[in-house]
Amino acid sequence: xxxxxxxxxxxxxxxxxxxxxxxxxxxxxxxxxxxxxxxxxxxxxxxxxxxxxxxxxxxxxxxxxxxxxxxxxxxxxxxxxxxxxxxxxxxxxxxxxxxxxxxxxxxxxxxxxxxxxxxxxxxxxxxxxxxxxxxxxxxxxxxxxxxxxxxxxxxxxxxxxxxxxxxxxxxxxxxxxxxxxxxxxxxxxxxxxxxxxxxxxxxxxxxxxxxxxxxxxxxxxxxxxxxxxxxxxxxxxxxxxxxxxxxxxxxxxxxxxxxxxxxxxxxxxxxxxxxxxxxxxxxxxxxxxxxxxxxxxxxxxxxxxxxxxxxxxxxxxxxxxxxxxxxxxxxxxxxxxxxxxxxxxxxxxxxxxxxxxxxxxxxxxxxxxxxxxxxxxxxxxxxxxxxxxxxxxxxxxxxxxxxxxxxxxxxxxxxxxxxxxxxxxxxxxxxxxxxxxxxxxxxxxxxxxxxxxxxxxxxxxxxxxxxxxxxxxxxxxxxxxxxxxxxxxxxxxxxxxxxxxxxxxxxxxxxxxxxxxxxxxxxxxxxxxxxxxxxxxxxxxxxxxxxxxxxxxxxxxxxxxxxxxxxxxxxxxxxxxxxxxxxxxxxxxxxxxxxxxxxxxxxxx
Numbered sequence: 001x002x003x004x005x006x007x008x009x010x011x012x013x014x015x016x017x018x019x020x021x022x023x024x025x026x027x028x029x030x031x032x033x034x035x036x037x038x039x040x041x042x043x044x045x046x047x048x049x050x051x052x053x054x055x056x057x058x059x060x061x062x063x064x065x066x067x068x069x070x071x072x073x074x075x076x077x078x079x080x081x082x083x084x085x086x087x088x089x090x091x092x093x094x095x096x097x098x099x100x101x102x103x104x105x106x107x108x109x110x111x112x113x114x115x116x117x118x119x120x121x122x123x124x125x126x127x128x129x130x131x132x133x134x135x136x137x138x139x140x141x142x143x144x145x146x147x148x149x150x151x152x153x154x155x156x157x158x159x160x161x162x163x164x165x166x167x168x169x170x171x172x173x174x175x176x177x178x179x180x181x182x183x184x185x186x187x188x189x190x191x192x193x194x195x196x197x198x199x200x201x202x203x204x205x206x207x208x209x210x211x212x213x214x215x216x217x218x219x220x221x222x223x224x225x226x227x228x229x230x231x232x233x234x235x236x237x238x239x240x241x242x243x244x245x246x247x248x249x250x251x252x253x254x255x256x257x258x259x260x261x262x263x264x265x266x267x268x269x270x271x272x273x274x275x276x277x278x279x280x281x282x283x284x285x286x287x288x289x290x291x292x293x294x295x296x297x298x299x300x301x302x303x304x305x306x307x308x309x310x311x312x313x314x315x316x317x318x319x320x321x322x323x324x325x326x327x328x329x330x331x332x333x334x335x336x337x338x339x340x341x342x343x344x345x346x347x348x349x350x351x352x353x354x355x356x357x358x359x360x361x362x363x364x365x366x367x368x369x370x371x372x373x374x375x376x377x378x379x380x381x382x383x384x385x386x387x388x389x390x391x392x393x394x395x396x397x398x399x400x401x402x403x404x405x406x407x408x409x410x411x412x413x414x415x416x417x418x419x420x421x422x423x424x425x426x427x428x429x430x431x432x433x434x435x436x437x438x439x440x441x442x443x444x445x446x447x448x449x450x451x452x453x454x455x456x457x458x459x460x461x462x463x464x465x466x467x468x469x470x471x472x473x474x475x476x477x478x479x480x481x482x483x484x485x486x487x488x489x490x491x492x493x494x495x496x497x498x499x500x501x502x503x504x505x506x507x508x509x510x511x512x513x514x515x516x517x518x519x520x521x522x523x524x525x526x527x528x529x530x531x532x533x534x535x536x537x538x539x540x541x542x543x544x545x546x547x548x549x550x551x552x553x554x555x556x557x558x559x560x561x562x563x564x565x566x567x568x569x570x571x572x573x574x575x576x577x578x579x580x581x582x583x584x585x586x587x588x589x590x591x592x593x594x595x596x597x598x599x600x601x602x603x604x605x
Contacts, residue, residue: 061509063582063604064540064550068112070533072482072547085484087533090524090554095590098122099601101164114553119159119599120149122167128152129597131587132576134245135497135516136442139585140578143191146207147578147585149599156184158207161578165601172211174198183242188505189252190276197257199239200232202272202281216281222259222270224288225428226297230259230268237261240270243309247443249316250504252276254425256312256319259286268293269310269321271425285428300430312425313451314443314504318473319423320434320453420453422473434471444500447511447544450474454513454543455498468498468515470543482547487534494519494526494535497574502581509581515539516555516575516586522562524591538575538586538602553602557588570597 060069068084088111096107099117107116120130130151132139140147140161147161148171158168173184173196184205187193192208202216219240222230232238238261248255252274259268267289274281287295295301301323308322420434420441434453441455454470467487469480487494494517503510516538519526526535536557540550555573560566571593575586584602589595 060550061512061581066113066605067540067550067552070484070549070551072484081484084551085533087531087535088537088554089531090536090556090591092591093556095592096600099165109553112551112553114602114604116553117165117601117603119165119601120151120167121596121598122159124169125157125167126152126170127596129570129587130157130599131570131597132574132585132599135440135499135514135574135576136245136247136501137576138186138247138501138579139576140583141186141191141207142188142193142579144578144580145191148186148194149585163603171205171207172213173205174203174213183244185247187252187276188248188250193276195248195252195255195274197240197242197255197272202255202274204276204279214279216274216276216279219283222268222283222286222288224268224286224294226292226294228288228292228294230286230288232259240272243311245442246309246311247314248274249312250314251316254284254312254316256310256425258307258310269307271312271319271428284426287428311443313453313473314445314500315451317425318431318451319425320420320441320443321423322420422453422471431473432476440497442498442500442513444470444503444513444543445508445510446470446472446479446503449510452479452500452543454500456496456515467547468496468513468541468543470513479543479545480547481541481543481545481549483549484533487532494532495572497572499576502577502579505579507580511543512581513541513543514575514577514581514584515541515549516573518555518557518559518572520559520567522558522560522593524556524558536573538573538584540581552584552604555586555588556590557597558591558593561593568593568597 070085071082072085073080073082091110093107093110096116096118097105098121099105099119105117107118108114109116121127128151130149133150139149144161146168147159147165149157149159151157156171156173158171160166160168171194173194183197185195187195187204192206194205194207196203196205200219204214204216206212206214219232221232224230230238232240238259240257241260242255242257246256255272255274257270257272259270261267268287269289270286271284272281273284287293287301289295289301291297293301310319310321312319422431422434423429424431441453444452444454446452450472451474452470452472454468456468467481467483469478471478496515496517499514499516502508502514503512515534517526517534518536521527524536525531534549534551536555538552538555540552542548555575557571557573559568559571568589570587571589573586573588575584577584582604584604586600586602587597588600589597
């Protein structure tokens, strides 16, 4: 996640034949104590014992019944564990054969007992790597008839969604606008339909009708709530561009999206509305982020900064807006500063508060920020400060995806807006700040089927605060899953992705998320030889305060090259479940950095 400051580069440049290149991506969530206006108090769901597991709802789902469970019973006592919380190295088994419909080509994880099928490459597929697009991205069609993968050339490839998962063809998508990655999502109400937002068009493709393309709307301009107009297209190339992994609401009526351009004519974000029954679309409201613009005029957003992502909640009632108003990452570097002396030093002039100048040393409080839980408080800096700080020179142990060394400094951060916010989707008004920093996250439904934003968070000094949590939009409450302390041994432990895709459908598992972990080193096992628990694993997690994990499989993937430090983004597993949480798709190079990444599928009992 140290490369999270890098937004996605064009998929085509990564996925073109042969081994995939490296690629840094995705800024997503750490949570706070709820809406800033109401400061709703944290709550943890009451715990009851049902059999051997502690939950707030029904017992263990049937598909997890045969899996190894691990539960941290007491967040304050990290050694109070229950179940199988042992450390397991990744099996050193040969790469499985491509699944041919017979049991002889099914690989069985020797530790967890799960059955894994290698889906690519199949006959007729172009040479190259294949993988799910991302953990929060739904790979299966509405009824599970089809699934698609991202592959060579950044194209999308259609397979059967059920056994034997045969390759069908490359989907004939229209070409992207060239500004960012191409956005597609399966419809949640029609099995054959893919929804597309491309430049200034909203379209659909029907894979059951020879990829029939239908345009729902072509927008030429957007008008914000104060009447300020932003033209689309034209010389500035301004386009509607949803963050690649944000989906459409479960009823297929709403899409929240960024509006991006060249920085001259404007940025913004918009709520699109769909009527698939009549093949029409429009927009409900738009916020403009360049002067004159409604949000910047009212000092409700940073000027000429576009959000990293703008995502609709599964129920369509909320939007999370995540601001990337940083250069190299405030949270990680301040956490590092705490470990190395507790100070950061300013190196450039900005909008400092009184008494703080270039060269000032700023104390970093070695305690949790009382307003934004899980983060460190910069005790002498106000929320509105633009912070630029430095600790040291290049860090030879860290490189970006181009192989250049990272400089161990914070960069410029607009601390007032950095992080995630909750917005009312109907009115386009802000509800409050969710976080001060971000990590991989996804929309989900909790056990009571209310919408939440689930994801990971970390705190290197306060070990008890590293794990996963879900922020309930309607109340601002947090529902947490604390990891065993061995998972958080140090800052170079496992990184993760989180998916809530298995919780949002009517026949899904509300309250459950899927985690896939990986090492940002040349080892498949994180921190090898001092491996940590849950390293390079795929796990189900109950987001209810019971700290319950079910361990599913090893991902068997090496992300980084030992000789030059280059890392392959798609070698991260990006595990994502189907809509019923009975199948899991992930990518892996099977412990061979530089080899093609292939798509693997787990079928749960």
